[in-house]
Amino acid sequence: MTTERSQSLTHLARIGFSRLAEADRDLGELEELLALERDALTAPAARSADPDAAVSAMTRIARRDARALRALHADADGWAAVWALLGASSGFADFYLRHPEELSHLVAAGRSLPTEEELRASLLESVDAEDGFAVDPDERSWVALRIRYRRQLAAIAAYDLLSASPVDEVALVAARLADAAGAALEASLCVARARVVRGLPGTGRSPREQVAGTRLAVIGMGKTGARELNYVSDVDVIFVAGADEAVLAEAGESRVVDIATRLAVQTMRGISGAEIEPPLWEVDANLRPEGKQGALVRTLDSHLSYYDRWAKSWEFQALLKARPIAGDRELGDEYVRAVQPKIWTSAARENFVDSVQRMRERVTEHIPAAEVPYQLKLGPGGIRDIEFTVQLLQLVHGLSDDRIRQRGTLEAIDALVAQGYIGRADAATFSHDYRVLRLLEHRVQLRQLRRTHLMPERPDERRVLARASGLAESGEKVWELWEKIKREVRDIHVRLFYRPLLSAVASLHEEERSLSPAQAHDRLAAIGFTDPVGALRHIASLTTGLSRGATIQRHLMPVMIRWFADGVDPDYGLLAFRRISERLGATPWFLRMLRDSSGAAESLTRVLSSSRYVGELMEWIPESAAWLDDPELLQPRSGVALQEEARAIQSRHASIEDAMRSVRGLRRRELLRIAMAGILGTLTIEEIAHALTTVTEVTIQATLRAVRREVVPEEDSALDFSVIAMGRFGGGELGFGSDADVMYVYRANGVDPQRAHELSLQLVAGLRKHSEDHRVPLDLDAGLRPEGRNGPMARSLAAYGEYYRRWSLSWEAQALLRARGVAGSTKLIRAFTELADDVRYPATVDPQGVREIKRIKARVENERLPQGADPARHLKLGPGSLSDVEWLVQLLQLEHAHRVPGMRTTSTMDALRAARDAGIVAETDAQRLADAWRLASRLRSANTLLSGQTSDVLPTDRKKLDGIGRLLGYPPRSATAVEEDYLGATRRARRVFEKLFYG
Known part of the structure; x- marks a missing residue:
């Protein structure tokens, strides 16, 4: 016996029982009560969610009515259904314990769902409905309704639980649950009509003719309206009243609303009130106008008046799912038709x-x-x-x-x-x-x-x-x-x-959402497009066709057009967007990103309509659009990362042409990244300068490696060669479009001196040749070398030392203040830096040299300005502009850097801060110089970004000036403000310059 019982318990565990001793005891009792073998009893148990709960419930039911369970066992589907229901639901266990006779209705359960018509007919039958009235209006009708509803609910649940793939049946099951709820409300309304006619307590008596002529539509909301109801959920409703003309004429609107309200109250009570049979669910009418504070029932006109005048946005969202589910269908349909236009225009409301x-x-x-x-x-x-x-x-x-x-x-x-x-x-x-x-x-x-x-x-x-x-x-x-x-x-x-x-879509004006070609032409012209015909052509190219891309573009275009129109150059922005879209073709991520991202579409319109520099580069690197979806991708990459990539590029390519083509691609890509980040305001002018300097350094380093491999043979490999950055490049202060000022130095290290010089010149020629980029020029300008353009292109370290000891002029020592090694031999760079430090940080300054620097500065102002240029608008050479600040700071460095270590830097701003901290320049004066220098630097870069061309002159064209201002964060139509700010800043800086430089 012990072995048999152990095997029996093992079998129970295998089919899903967990409380084995209790289950074994209950099954034993069931065997006796139903006179059935255990295997026959437990055949469907493996599919039961909780077999222990199921068998416990069966035992309790069998104790009360064994015949009902025994009869059900004869039907395989019914027996499977009872195991499924009782194993999944203690609620159904309680129901069948109260009403074991209902088990007979599980015969053939699970095979199919009851239809909407079957549900309605069954629940109306439960209350003996005739012509919209229940025959017996007392509480027994409500009890019968609730029992019948749960019978139908069991049929739905059995189908659901026994389905091979219940997740695929969710929509159908939810729809039937909503249909059952509608049918229950219909049946309860029939009882309500009869109760109001009978004048039962709490109803107020009304003539049958008036009750019959009163129209009450029950509108399902939420999940009920959408036919996606839960098993047990509040059923959200709205009640709408109306009446036949005869009743309305006889009783008046207020009487009709009163009758309809009493019908609604009784209908809700039949579903949710306290009776012998538990309530079905809560009938929730709180989505009605004014919520709990509002009238339970209103006429259609009253509803519409409220929605026109008082309704909040969430109320229209709720109406999205409104559907007549019970009562007067014609009135319900009329209500839904009337509110539909209000629903679908609600999104145009502000905020x-x-x-x-x-x-x-x-x-x-x-x-x-x-x-x-x-x-x-x-x-x-x-x-x-x-x-x-x-x-x-x-x-x-x-x-x-x-x-x-x-x-x-x-x-x-x-x-x-x-x-x-x-x-x-x-x-x-x-x-x-x-x-x-x-x-x-x-x-x-x-x-x-x-x-x-x-x-x-x-x-x-x-x-x-x-x-x-x-x-x-x-x-x-x-x-x-x-x-x-x-x-x-x-x-x-x-x-x-x-x-x-x-x-953005919600805030579009109605005329922007749907325009005829003629209207579109006028609209484009009105919002800022100077070539509306061309813009229409671009829009048509992007949106015509049946492809998914064209479909998405049609959704995007109304909003993007407005964003383009908000930009500096809408026509160019739209043209560039078309070209980028065509380059990316059917690339799935692009349009998905524009549609779904947290701001990429607007950012793209902003950078394209603000900058031809960016637009032209993006046409070559269209995948860069993806950076707009990730702030991290817009951050400049570190010099180490760029160096590693450049070295990897060179290791993959055998020829210098192929390697340098890839290096140029790397540089273009990083310049584009920095430009986009700058336009979007994620980088300061200092961060932009640092990033541009880093990219330029890496490009020169990679180019020098490639050229050296081609030019310098193995036997001459001892030759040291380095590139020294000068000017703004040396100071780490490059802007967009800046030249890269450089000098070239070499050390023979045992190589024949003449041979070393020739190889160095070949290296210089190779650097200049292979760094050329017609799309984003990189001009290696050696004009600051000793003797200027008349001097040798490259010198040995010894020759530099000799020259600076014997021949150098004051401006050449001044130029060395921003000299910094950036490529080539690090040992040679260190040696050159030591040499430069002796020259640029002298212990004493020759007064004659200082006078010469001041004389040269005055000559530069008079002679180097382009012919016809307005000095006040020249960002580099004008009064109070870049050169004033830089020459002043460099003079202060020559005079004080020997004793003030903080001024021994190639950075203009760092040197100025050190001079301020040392008390050499007053706080206010330093701030004015820094403000002018930063603003001039930003304006130079913005000018290049806007036009794609380098210029040192602040434009007089108001549109260009406004565009530059927009790039600097000014609001639209700020040309005058930009101009006044610059002229004011440089005027103040010039006064400081004249006081400190010439004074």
Whole structure:
């Protein structure tokens, strides 16, 4: 006996029982009560979510009515259904314990779902409805209705639980649950009519003719309206009153509304009131106008008046799912038709998108902290994240596209992806995860037939959930699935729900959403396009066709056109966008990024309409658009990373031409990255200068390595050669379009001196040749070398030393103040730096040399300005501009750097700060010099970015000046402000310069 019992318990454990001793005892009792063999009893147990609970419930039911269970066993489908229901739901166990006779209706259960017509007919039959009135209006009708409803609910649940793939049946099951709710309300309304005619307590008596002629439409809202209801959920409704003309004439509107209100109250009581049979669910009418404070029932005109004058944005979002579910269908349809236009224009309200986003956040904020990890519905990554995202997309894009005006969430997702508003991958994930979340919600509600949206905390309950849903093998696995879905849903929700495109689309004027060609031409001209014909041509090229890309472009274009129009040069921006779009072709990430990212589309329009420099580079490097979707990708790369990439490039290419082509590509790409970041305001002028200097250094270093490999043979490899950065390059202060001032130095190291000189000149020639880039020129300017353009292009270290000892002029010592080695032999660079330090940081300064520097500065101002140029507008040589600040700082360095270590720097701004800290320059004076220098530097770079061409003159053209100002962060139409700011800053700096330089 012990062995047999052990085998029996093992078998029970194998088919899913966990409380083996209790189960064995209950099964033994069942065998006696039903006179059935154990194997016959437990045949369907393996498919039961909680076999222990199922057999315990059967035992209790059998004690009360064994015949009902025994009769059901004869039907295989019914027997499987009772195991499924009682194993998944203690609520159904309680129901069948109260009404064991209802078990007979499980015969053939699970094979199919009842239809909407069958549900309605069955529930009306339960109250003996005739012509809209129940025959017997007392409380027994409500009890009968509730029992019949639960019979139908059991049929739906049995089909759901026994389905081979319940996740695929979620939509159909939810639709039937909504149909059942509508049918229950219809039956309860029939009872209500009879009670009002009879004048039962709490109803107030009215003549049958008036009650029959009073029209009451029950509008399903939320999940009920969308036919995606839960097993146990509040059923949101709105009541609309009307009447036949005869009744309206006889009784008047107020009497009709009074009757309709009493009907509504009794209808709700029949579903939710306290009776012998427990309530079905809460009928919630709080979505009505004015909520709980408003009238329960209104006429159609009263509803419409409210929506026109007082309704808030969330109320239109709620109306998205409105559907007649009971009562007068004609009136209900009329209500829905009347509110539809209001729903689909609500997104045009001011701050509509923000209000919806904030409402979702408030929902999350009000969840008790302890519940957040378990909230299937309201928590982050839960059902509401999907629903709010889908509804917001619908409401915004549904302004002009009626193809996405769906009630149901899943149908709406399908429509949104079909019309290109969301990507296929995101839609597939949303659709699948929504079904899974709804299935989990269904199963936790079935457990006790109680309204809940919480994942179970206890491991044994999670195990039951895993078995009931069929989604996982264990409780741990179902929790892991839940965590995974939360992450997926939250990620997509945040990307789509907070998509800036939504606010932009919602705020479009009606005429911008749909224009005829003639209207579009006029509109484009009005918002700032100077060539509207060309703009229309570009728009047509982007949006014509049936491809998914063209579909997405059609959605994007109305908003992007407005963004382009807000830019400096809308015509060029749109042209560049077309070219980039054509270059990227069918690349899926590009349009998906513009549609879905957190601001890439607007950023792209901004950089393209602000800068020809960026637009021309992006045409060559269109994949750079992806950087706009990730702030990290817009950050300049470090010199180490660029060096590693440059070395890797050179190791892959055998020929110098191929290697340098790739190095030029690297430089263009990094210049573009810095330019985009600068335009978008993520880099300061100092960070831009540092990044541009780093890119230039890496380019020269890579070029020198490649050229040296070609020029210097093995036997002459002892030759040292270095590139010395000068001017703004040496100071790490390059701007867009700046030349790279350099000098070249070599050391023979045993190589024949003449041979060393010849090789050095070949290295210089190779550097100049292979660094050329017609698209983004890199001019290696050696004009600051000793003797200027008349001096040798390259000198040995010894020759430099000899020259500076014997022949150098004061300006050459001054030029050395920004000398810094950037490429080639590090030993040679150190030696040259030591030589330069002796010259540029003298212990005493020759007064004659100082006078010569001042004389040269005055001559530069008079002679080097371009003919006809306005000195006040010259950013480099004008009064108070770059040269004034730099010459003054360099003079101070020559005079004081020997005793002030902080001034021994190649950086103008660092040297100025050190002079201020040492008390050489007053705080106010230093600030004025720095302000002028920074503004002039920014204006030079902005001028280059705007036009794609280098210029040192502040434009007089107001449009260009305004464009430069926009790049510097000024508001539109700030040409005068830019001009005045620059002239004011340089005027103040000039006064400081004259006081300190000449004084």
